């Protein structure tokens with residue numbers, strides 16, 4: 001079966017660039033204008049995989065996406081890290097002084113906060129997607145309006161770049177997850193990273209004890225993220241990523257964590273792509 005890969009946004013978005021990179025262009029891309037729709041269509045098997053941003057080095061974690069992965073019971077089958085290059089673009093001939101409004105994805109606007117502090121006359125408006133904002137400006141001939149998006153989007157939708165690389169820190173990067181409906185099969189490849197989720201009772205030292213197990217089983221924790229359990233105030237779910245050398249070590253840790261936590265869920269075992 002041909003792969004149908006869901007992305008948040010349209011062609012020219014960062015999700016699109018990642019899908020092309022990760023799957024080497026041999027896929028049909030399905031565009032979605034929200035993360036919710038992206039998760040839902042994968043769960044309904046209208047797509048075979050989905051690419052989902054989960055964290056940016058400047059703007060931080062995209063918390064609702066953790067909840068979507070959990071809610072729709074999606075599996076992490078891969079990850080991809082990519083440098084993110086934000087640019088201000090508008091119709092040809094427009095000058096930065098002419099621009100009154102800028103549309104972009106909220107995560108993109110967050111990455112360019114310092115640039116816009118220097119241009120206080122510009123109103124920032126959150127949009128569903130970076131590339132979609134660029135396309136609309138082009139198609140509707142919107143003057144005095146700009147988008148923040150990738151150089152690929154400027155080229156694709158015929159806009160002029162008024163300011164290049166406007167993200168606050170030059171090493172700006174986003175981590176994307178590749179999601180599926182089933183756990184990844186190793187197919188001879190060494191899978192050395194896992195994402196897990198569990199709830200913890202608020203008891204003295206419960207998190208410390210759990211972290212000790214992770215250390216004692218030789219797992220290297222690369223990320224821990226807590227999320228409130230919405231129907232039980234002050235109780236938290238934890239999403240943890242670990243890398244390991246031996247799958248047996250991971251299995252051993254899971255056997256112990258199962259006894260120490262509530263609702264332990266393995267969200268996926270995949271190949272570590274962080275070098």
Ligand SMILES: O=C(O)C(=O)C[C@]1(C(=O)O)C=C[C@@H](O)C=C1
Pocket residue numbers: 008009012013014015016053056062084105107108128129130131174
């Ligand atoms: O709007 C896009 O182009 C996206 O792909 C979304 C998104 C995000 O959700 O973080 C992806 C990468 C960048 O960090 C900024 C925006």
